[in-house]
Amino acid sequence: MEDENKVVEEVESGSSEPQYSLNDDRRVKVLSPGRLVAKRFFRNRIAVIGMVILIFMFAFSFLGGVISPYRQDEYFYKIEAVRKAYATVTKNVQYRYTALSPEYNAVIQAQSLNANNQGKDSFSYGGKTYGVVYEGREFYSVTLGNEMIGFAYQDIVNTASGVNPANDYLYAALKAYSNEESSFEYEGKTYEFDDIGNILLNGELQGFVGRYIVSASSPDVVLTQDFKDRLLETIEEGKDVFKYTDESGTEAEYDLTFDPSKNSWSVLQYTETTVFDRYSPPSKEHWLGTDGKGMDMMTRLMYGGRVSLVIGFIVEIISTIIGVIMGGISGYFGGWVDNLIMRIVDVFYCVPSLPLIIILGAAMDHMHVESQLRMLYLMLILGFLGWPGMARMVRGLILSLREQEFMTAAEATGLSVNRRIFKHLVPNVIPQLIVSMTMGLGGTIITEATLSFLGLGVKFPFASWGNIINDVNNTFVLTHYWFIWIPAGVLLLLTVLAFNLVGDGLRDAFDPKMKR
Amino acid sequence: MRKYVIKRLLLSVLILVLVTLLIYGLMRALPTSYIEAIARQKSQQPGSRSYEEWMELLTASYGFDKGILAGYLSWAKEALKLNFGDSWFYTVPVTEKFNSVIWTSFTMSAISMFFEIAIAIPLGIIAATHQYQRADNIISVIAIAGISLPTFFFASLLKLVFSVKLGWFDLYGMIGRNYEQLDAFGKFLDKAHHMVLPIVTLVVISIGGLMRYTRTNMLEVMNADYIRTARAKGVSEKKVIYHHAFRNTLIPLVTIIGGSLPGLFSGAQITETLYGIQGIGLTSFNAMVAGDIPFSMFYLTFMAVLTLLGNLIADILYAVVDPRVRIA
Numbered sequence: 001m002e003d004e005n006k007v008v009e010e011v012e013s014g015s016s017e018p019q020y021s022l023n024d025d026r027r028v029k030v031l032s033p034g035r036l037v038a039k040r041f042f043r044n045r046i047a048v049i050g051m052v053i054l055i056f057m058f059a060f061s062f063l064g065g066v067i068s069p070y071r072q073d074e075y076f077y078k079i080e081a082v083r084k085a086y087a088t089v090t091k092n093v094q095y096r097y098t099a100l101s102p103e104y105n106a107v108i109q110a111q112s113l114n115a116n117n118q119g120k121d122s123f124s125y126g127g128k129t130y131g132v133v134y135e136g137r138e139f140y141s142v143t144l145g146n147e148m149i150g151f152a153y154q155d156i157v158n159t160a161s162g163v164n165p166a167n168d169y170l171y172a173a174l175k176a177y178s179n180e181e182s183s184f185e186y187e188g189k190t191y192e193f194d195d196i197g198n199i200l201l202n203g204e205l206q207g208f209v210g211r212y213i214v215s216a217s218s219p220d221v222v223l224t225q226d227f228k229d230r231l232l233e234t235i236e237e238g239k240d241v242f243k244y245t246d247e248s249g250t251e252a253e254y255d256l257t258f259d260p261s262k263n264s265w266s267v268l269q270y271t272e273t274t275v276f277d278r279y280s281p282p283s284k285e286h287w288l289g290t291d292g293k294g295m296d297m298m299t300r301l302m303y304g305g306r307v308s309l310v311i312g313f314i315v316e317i318i319s320t321i322i323g324v325i326m327g328g329i330s331g332y333f334g335g336w337v338d339n340l341i342m343r344i345v346d347v348f349y350c351v352p353s354l355p356l357i358i359i360l361g362a363a364m365d366h367m368h369v370e371s372q373l374r375m376l377y378l379m380l381i382l383g384f385l386g387w388p389g390m391a392r393m394v395r396g397l398i399l400s401l402r403e404q405e406f407m408t409a410a411e412a413t414g415l416s417v418n419r420r421i422f423k424h425l426v427p428n429v430i431p432q433l434i435v436s437m438t439m440g441l442g443g444t445i446i447t448e449a450t451l452s453f454l455g456l457g458v459k460f461p462f463a464s465w466g467n468i469i470n471d472v473n474n475t476f477v478l479t480h481y482w483f484i485w486i487p488a489g490v491l492l493l494l495t496v497l498a499f500n501l502v503g504d505g506l507r508d509a510f511d512p513k514m515k516r
Numbered sequence: 517m518r519k520y521v522i523k524r525l526l527l528s529v530l531i532l533v534l535v536t537l538l539i540y541g542l543m544r545a546l547p548t549s550y551i552e553a554i555a556r557q558k559s560q561q562p563g564s565r566s567y568e569e570w571m572e573l574l575t576a577s578y579g580f581d582k583g584i585l586a587g588y589l590s591w592a593k594e595a596l597k598l599n600f601g602d603s604w605f606y607t608v609p610v611t612e613k614f615n616s617v618i619w620t621s622f623t624m625s626a627i628s629m630f631f632e633i634a635i636a637i638p639l640g641i642i643a644a645t646h647q648y649q650r651a652d653n654i655i656s657v658i659a660i661a662g663i664s665l666p667t668f669f670f671a672s673l674l675k676l677v678f679s680v681k682l683g684w685f686d687l688y689g690m691i692g693r694n695y696e697q698l699d700a701f702g703k704f705l706d707k708a709h710h711m712v713l714p715i716v717t718l719v720v721i722s723i724g725g726l727m728r729y730t731r732t733n734m735l736e737v738m739n740a741d742y743i744r745t746a747r748a749k750g751v752s753e754k755k756v757i758y759h760h761a762f763r764n765t766l767i768p769l770v771t772i773i774g775g776s777l778p779g780l781f782s783g784a785q786i787t788e789t790l791y792g793i794q795g796i797g798l799t800s801f802n803a804m805v806a807g808d809i810p811f812s813m814f815y816l817t818f819m820a821v822l823t824l825l826g827n828l829i830a831d832i833l834y835a836v837v838d839p840r841v842r843i844a
Contacts, residue, residue, distance in 0.1 A: 352819035489669035496664035
């Protein structure tokens with residue numbers, strides 16, 4: 001090692017080329033087998049790309065979760081403005097009738113309306129002749145003989161106190177209002193109208209008259225007179241937004257929409273409701289938007305990567321441990337032990353693993369196994385189903401290694417069986433083991449993702465790349481929210497690809513017979 | 517040879533017995549609450565038997581009242597007569613349901629296998645003959661990307677592009693909306709049209725493995741002495757590749773393709789589920805998720821038989837195709 005460093009140093013300094021004799025060992029650069037492998041590996045550009053992707057994925061999944069300001073099970077809310085009906089303003093287009101005598105009954109009311117509409121000034125009914133007297137705009141009275149028996153009108157007169165106005169007062173007010181006079185006399189007092197139909201007596205509000213009826217949409221809202229006045233003003237101006245500042249100074253904005261069929265305006269108020277921030281598109285706060293439950297996609301992806309990678313590793317470790325032990329025993333001892341273990345391997349090889357896991361997953365669904373426990377079971381099952389391949393490989397390798405000279409030498413030196421297996425055989429198997437583990441990791445991650453995708457693997461609240469993509473089962477998500485499932489799929493693809501590339505690269509690097 | 521085949525066959529039967537015993541044991545080991553849940557669920561369906569009746573039926577029909585071994589023997593006795601009982605989920609005999617869906621799966625798998633072979637082998641050969649050149653690198657990366665693609669993600673992408681954006685294909689199902697109005701040829705075309713995306717999915721997902729296998733074996737052959745000899749003789753490169761090298765590469769290829777023939781019947785679980793193709797994959801998936809034990813037992817056994825058959829065919833083909841292999 002020291003020699004080597006010296007040479008490297010001297011080569012780097014460059015100026016003074018050391019002069020060694022031709023057979024001097026120091027002329028030869030010595031690299032340990034590990035270094036040779038590393039060198040061969042790093043010369044393989046594709047494998048290095050895979051390595052870089054893997055490093056990125058690990059950083060993304062394990063550091064990302066720490067850096068991310070959100071938790072994986074954190075819900076996000078948004079405030080949604082909902083337009084709610086606040087009040088309705090109806091323009092009165094129906095005649096209202098006030099009867100001064102019982103003669104003015106419903107039949108006569110209808111007859112008088114008919115006569116008025118046709119522009120007649122009298123009509124006969126039941127042998128009597130009634131007169132229809134035009135009093136003002138949409139206001140007429142009905143007489144029988146010389147006596148007025150009632151009147152009909154469209155303008156509505158209210159009093160400030162809320163009691164129904166006296167008939168004479170009503171008549172006087174309507175007469176004045178419908179003829180666009182500015183005041184009327186009643187019981188010797190002079191009442192005045194202002195611009196919007198308020199009735200004032202010496203400047204004091206007595207009531208109002210107008211064509212519009214304002215009513216609150218819900219019983220718990222009390223509309224003040226001022227509100228109604230402002231509202232009517234706005235409507236008459238023909239605007240469709242109404243701003244109102246109440247006595248306490250709070251300002252509110254209302255939308256006015258006119259419904260011609262009902263001849264009414266709806267006054268809509270924006271009310272704010274808190275809802276889950278579902279499927280929000282990528283933004284500064286949520287780089288990849290939020291999912292169907294209102295969780296941050298980016299954070300879910302990070303935690304999902306953690307779950308996928310950890311499950312992949314644990315499964316591979318479990319199946320490798322079982323595989324090495326079984327394969328090692330089988331290959332080393334041979335004979336009936338070998339035969340027995342290989343038949344067990346054959347049996348396990350024939351067990352269709354994906355269907356079996358689906359069945360177990362469905363059974364766990366039925367029993368409502370807790371998410372965390374489920375994840376553990378999943379790892380155990382996948383690990384336990386994965387060992388036969390490993391065992392076969394290890395057995396094959398050990399069978400060939402066993403016959404080599406160094407093993408005979410080990411046996412001749414009288415080493416114990418344990419030592420021979422674990423110190424001499426296993427280290428020779430390790431390169432192949434690392435390669436097949438790396439390649440296997442990709443496959444395991446796909447299997448886990450597939451199961452989670454089918455809803456039988458990792459379950460909510462835990463994220464996994466598979467169960468994130470599971471959302472595409474909802475066709476609307478598939479078609480409209482690419483940011484929900486495409487990033488997860490790309491990460492999954494890249495990770496598996498990287499494991500395969502690195503596995504390939506390692507195999508080539510470990511096996512000097514391959515040219516690269 | 518015959519002795520070898522018989523020996524392998526007997527061994528396969530033994531393994532099959534052990535596998536089914538294992539599966540049966542596993543099914544039995546599922547907590548009984550699972551069975552109870554199904555019985556409860558079933559008893560709540562309108563016009564169904566009562567819960568107790570269902571429990572009795574379920575336990576009796578699968579020998580759950582006996583021990584595992586006795587239960588297995590009674591199951592195996594019926595299975596030998598190809599009687600796998602009635603499916604709980606589909607409420608018809610298991611084999612009847614199986615017969616009605618298997619050919620869809622087979623057709624789909626067979627077509628995609630054809631394309632797989634037709635594309636993968638030539639590309640594998642090109643990669644091997646241009647080792648470490650650009651063609652080889654591109655093909656290798658495509659192969660490894662195909663292996664790494666998760667089926668469900670790729671299928672979703674295809675759906676997004678070809679069904680949603682371009683609108684060329686339906687999202688789900690085997691037949692179109694106006695299938696019943698079509699004539700015989702139109703029906704055929706309609707079905708074929710709905711098979712396109714699933715077959716593309718299957719081909720792309722499975723092509724990588726065969727491509728790499730072809731490349732590796734071709735490379736091995738290209739390094740053999742007889743290739744050097746042929747080149748030294750002055751045989752044209754084309755002839756070297758297609759007469760000398762490729763024919764020898766065919767040995768492992770025929771073996772592996774022969775071994776995967778039984779797999780044509782196993783269906784493509786994920787692809788069929790995603791595209792709503794009524795094949796054995798989707799049928800068994802629904803049955804398994806619903807906890808349909810008779811159908812699941814049948815399906816698992818069927819899959820085990822297919823695997824064993826595949827191994828057997830591969831081993832025998834290996835001996836038959838390669839004259840260097842002599843079996844005592």
